[in-house]
Amino acid sequence: MQSIPQEFIFDPQLIRRFDVSGPRYTSYPTADRFVEAFNADAYQAWLGRRTVGAISRPLSLYVHIPFCNTICYYCGCNKIITKDHGRSAKYIHYLGKELALHAAALDGTHEAIQMHWGGGTPTFLSHEEIVMLMETIRSHFGLLPNGEYSIEVDPRKVDSATVQLLGRQGFNRMSVGVQDFDPAVQLAVNRVQSFEETQGVIEAARDSGFKSISVDLIYGLPKQNVISFNRTLDQVIQLGPDRLSLYSYAHLPGHFKPQRRIHEAELPSADAKLQILQLAIRRLTEAGYVFIGMDHFAKPDDELAVAQRRGRLHRNFQGYSTHADTDLLAIGVSSIGRMGPTYSQNVRTLEEYYDYLDRDQLPVMRGLELSADDLLRRSIIQALMCHFELSIESVEIAHLIDFRSYFSQELAELRDMEKAGLLEIGDQWITILPRGRMLVRVIAMVFDRYLRNDRERTRYSKVI
Numbered sequence: 175m176q177s178i179p180q181e182f183i184f185d186p187q188l189i190r191r192f193d194v195s196g197p198r199y200t201s202y203p204t205a206d207r208f209v210e211a212f213n214a215d216a217y218q219a220w221l222g223r224r225t226v227g228a229i230s231r232p233l234s235l236y237v238h239i240p241f242c243n244t245i246c247y248y249c250g251c252n253k254i255i256t257k258d259h260g261r262s263a264k265y266i267h268y269l270g271k272e273l274a275l276h277a278a279a280l281d282g283t284h285e286a287i288q289m290h291w292g293g294g295t296p297t298f299l300s301h302e303e304i305v306m307l308m309e310t311i312r313s314h315f316g317l318l319p320n321g322e323y324s325i326e327v328d329p330r331k332v333d334s335a336t337v338q339l340l341g342r343q344g345f346n347r348m349s350v351g352v353q354d355f356d357p358a359v360q361l362a363v364n365r366v367q368s369f370e371e372t373q374g375v376i377e378a379a380r381d382s383g384f385k386s387i388s389v390d391l392i393y394g395l396p397k398q399n400v401i402s403f404n405r406t407l408d409q410v411i412q413l414g415p416d417r418l419s420l421y422s423y424a425h426l427p428g429h430f431k432p433q434r435r436i437h438e439a440e441l442p443s444a445d446a447k448l449q450i451l452q453l454a455i456r457r458l459t460e461a462g463y464v465f466i467g468m469d470h471f472a473k474p475d476d477e478l479a480v481a482q483r484r485g486r487l488h489r490n491f492q493g494y495s496t497h498a499d500t501d502l503l504a505i506g507v508s509s510i511g512r513m514g515p516t517y518s519q520n521v522r523t524l525e526e527y528y529d530y531l532d533r534d535q536l537p538v539m540r541g542l543e544l545s546a547d548d549l550l551r552r553s554i555i556q557a558l559m560c561h562f563e564l565s566i567e568s569v570e571i572a573h574l575i576d577f578r579s580y581f582s583q584e585l586a587e588l589r590d591m592e593k594a595g596l597l598e599i600g601d602q603w604i605t606i607l608p609r610g611r612m613l614v615r616v617i618a619m620v621f622d623r624y625l626r627n628d629r630e631r632t633r634y635s636k637v638i
């Protein structure tokens with residue numbers, strides 16, 4: 175491991191020049207490359223041969239709760255808007271069925287070191303439902319002490335009693351959606367959430383022993399400008415979360431119906447958006463946050479920043495993680511799991527989900543068994559995204575290839591980026607330089623075999 179300089183340089187000109195649409199690489203290959211030929215039977219077979227070769231990976235659990243009370247217009251998630259809380263009772267019953275099927279088919283350890291409840295809005299569930307779901311999970315899987323157990327929380331619907339309950343149930347990490355505190359922006363995206371509500375939830379989480387609190391922000395929303403976002407940043411810095419995500423809003427109303435309710439004329443221009451990003455990065459780094467990579471920041475003593483300094487950072491469907499390659503069991507509609515050298519995704523609608531489980535079948539819609547080339551490229555993309563560098567020798571030893579001949583085309587493409595000052599190609603290392611760090615996913619894209627010659631790049635959101 176080379177020493178990792180923590181600094182990066184925000185260079186608007188380079189960002190403008192290299193900004194192309196591209197995936198976020200929470201998986202490689204990306205989910206749109208999954209195939210239906212990888213079905214429930216294929217997945218089940220992999221569950222059953224998890225310890226082949228005496229490999230015993232730790233387990234992660236992901237639980238998807240798709241319900242939300244109201245719609246946020248910027249939303250691109252798989253969710254169901256409903257005020258009918260009766261729907262979650264039925265869903266939880268079926269989650270129990272899916273958990274039981276997984277537990278019965280799974281070879282090897284049933285102990286998890288990591289769990290995440292995402293959505294939708296996990297806190298849509300009532301207290302009783304949260305307790306019931308946790309009991310069901312614990313009846314099939316052990317949650318190891320000192321594990322990371324996280325939940326996404328919508329402060330508009332959560333009081334301190336709920337936060338305390340989550341703490342008692344074993345959650346110790348919380349991700350809090352904010353996006354923007356400006357009232358005009360909140361109205362324009364139909365998500366009105368006061369600073370006081372948010373502060374109340376974060377304080378309750380700290381009082382309940384949560385170890386890490388993360389706040390999500392979005393730039394590029396309608397009615398946003400540098401002055402208003404500066405005020406939001408004042409408030410966010412005052413809250414002092416341990417981690418921050420700063421996502422770029424991608425306006426794709428053709429793909430995400432709710433976004434049709436956003437007035438395009440109210441969106442900041444590309445230049446204004448870049449200025450907002452620049453401001454946010456300056457403010458956050460001045461406030462002591464470390465740029466982890468992609469859209470993520472953390473306090474220097476947060477586990478993510480520590481793991482990065484020690485070369486132990488990983489990337490998975492929840493973004494960055496401190497846990498080494500875990501097998502990820504994903505429960506609930508549309509969730510994506512990772513088992514050995516495979517990915518699998520569940521069906522997207524409740525109807526299909528219930529139908530599969532009524533037939534005692536795992537609700538897998540599609541997936542992928544990774545080839546040797548996929549595994550090689552995944553390890554490269556992961557190293558670049560997590561550590562901004564790549565040891566050529568390590569890749570050659572681990573994957574038995576000659577790097578320079580295997581990746582001759584990629585290296586030729588990287589030379590352009592090297593000339594522009596984004597990275598350095600040495601004899602032993604490829605190192606992303608401070609100017610290239612904001613563009614790490616553009617650099618990673620060079621190694622994406624599926625994107626090569628792919629004419630459909632516009633499907634993805636803009637990098638910045």
Ligand code: SF4
Pocket residue numbers: 241242244245246248249250251253293294295328
């Ligand atoms: S952004 Fe989150 S809370 Fe809002 S509609 Fe989408 S999933 Fe629900």
